[in-house]
Amino acid sequence: MPVLMDLNQVSEPETTIQVTHASKRFDIYDTPLDRLKHIVFPKRTRYSREFWALRDVSLSVTRGETVGIIGRNGSGKSTLLQIICGTLRPTAGDIAINGRVAALLELGAGFNLEFSGRENVYLNAAMLGMTADQIERKFASIEQFAEIGDFIDQPVKTYSSGMYVRLAFAVAIHVDPAVLIIDEALAVGDARFQAKCFNKIRELKESGVTILFVSHDVGSVRTLCERAVWLDGGRVRMEGNAFAVTAQYTQFMSEGLGESEPIGISSQSADSAAGHDEEAKQSDQITESARPLASSANEEPINHWGTHIGSIVSAQILDAACRRQSVFTAFEPMIVRLAIQLPEGVDRRALSVAFSIKDTKGTDLIVRTTHDEKGVDFDFDGSEFEIEFYLRNQLNTGRYLLVAALEDRSGAVPQYYEYIEGACYFSSYVESDRYGLFLPDITEKIRVEEMPLDRQ
Structure with a gap:
């Protein structure tokens, strides 16, 4: 009772x-x-x-x-x-x-x-x-x-x-x-x-x-x-940091996994899932495959999945001199560089490379895909290439992470050859305190005009 x-x-x-x-x-x-x-x-x-x-x-x-x-x-x-x-x-x-x-x-x-x-x-x-x-x-x-x-x-x-x-x-x-x-x-x-x-x-x-x-x-x-x-099927499937748990849940819903299939759980949640040996084993496999893409041992990808893991060879954020940086100042040039190894049999007409920058709560702040812009033609010889996205740092002071993705856009909903949430991490630093998330390009102008005589 x-x-x-x-x-x-x-x-x-x-x-x-x-x-x-x-x-x-x-x-x-x-x-x-x-x-x-x-x-x-x-x-x-x-x-x-x-x-x-x-x-x-x-x-x-x-x-x-x-x-x-x-x-x-x-x-x-x-x-x-x-x-x-x-x-x-x-x-x-x-x-x-x-x-x-x-x-x-x-x-x-x-x-x-x-x-x-x-x-x-x-x-x-x-x-x-x-x-x-x-x-x-x-x-x-x-x-x-x-x-x-x-x-x-x-x-x-x-x-x-x-x-x-x-x-x-x-x-x-x-x-x-x-x-x-x-x-x-x-x-x-x-x-x-x-x-x-x-x-x-x-x-x-x-x-x-x-x-x-x-x-x-x-x-x-x-x-x-x-x-x-x-919760899934009346049981606790995963518990832990909100970002990590929702990332795995999003993957589960995107892939349409069956109830009986185990999924990877985050390393910080593994201790609280005692008895789920199979899930813990898969978590270790995910972590090991993603480790080379992390900026440090303590900042591994939060989520790493897809049908062809290993297609994204590396994901980096570089400065104007193509050097890896962990801190970017306000309006400093940034280069997002992704190295890709295409799987065999890929439909290049439906191929898309994407990245996003998120805050540590997992909110998308900047998103860019080659599919949306239609500015890249992947119909070339060879299966290895690098793609670079150029932007300026307009993020307020804080900690951020990079998401890298290789997509199949042949259907209404993108399918992922590989998706890495937390491929690398960096900080933005602004000298003076600013409100908001972004530092937009805004110019200021004041106009002082003499009042008309009939209004004096």
């Missing part, structure tokens, strides 16, 4: 969520009659079949962490969140929570359709442990954040999906939660409200709130989360 424990008795104070070997089984009935038979004759032959939504999932989250949960539909993400929230009990395993949990699990969950928005605010906040006086003090702020105007006194059954989300999110962030759980709910809001929510999430994160964020948007997970957990 699963036990709900007081976390203060079993773990260190800074841990807010502790999931230990949690599993969840559902009984699936083919017909309603089978369900009735099982109720009437529970000890006879089973009239149902078992479906395990979660299998032996363990997760520890400390105070102030923002952790992304990713995975395909049906992978167990929502089941895990419902167990953490307490709306489902695990079939096996232990769940320990320290503090108040506010959750956005699904659109309008917990709302009474016949109640007004105002009444639902009081109802939901009370269910989350707030007193009437506390709700009264925060109601004006909740109403202002939700931006639903006079509809606050209308039944929520008249609300649009966006109004549902705005009100539910406004309540969740104003109850002073220790843990905030968001399950794809923000995907319904418009772009302006999403930006507003992300800014608020960052504020909560800085104030020490623990956040579990479920999304199919890899960019959002990389932006908001330090760590990510990838």
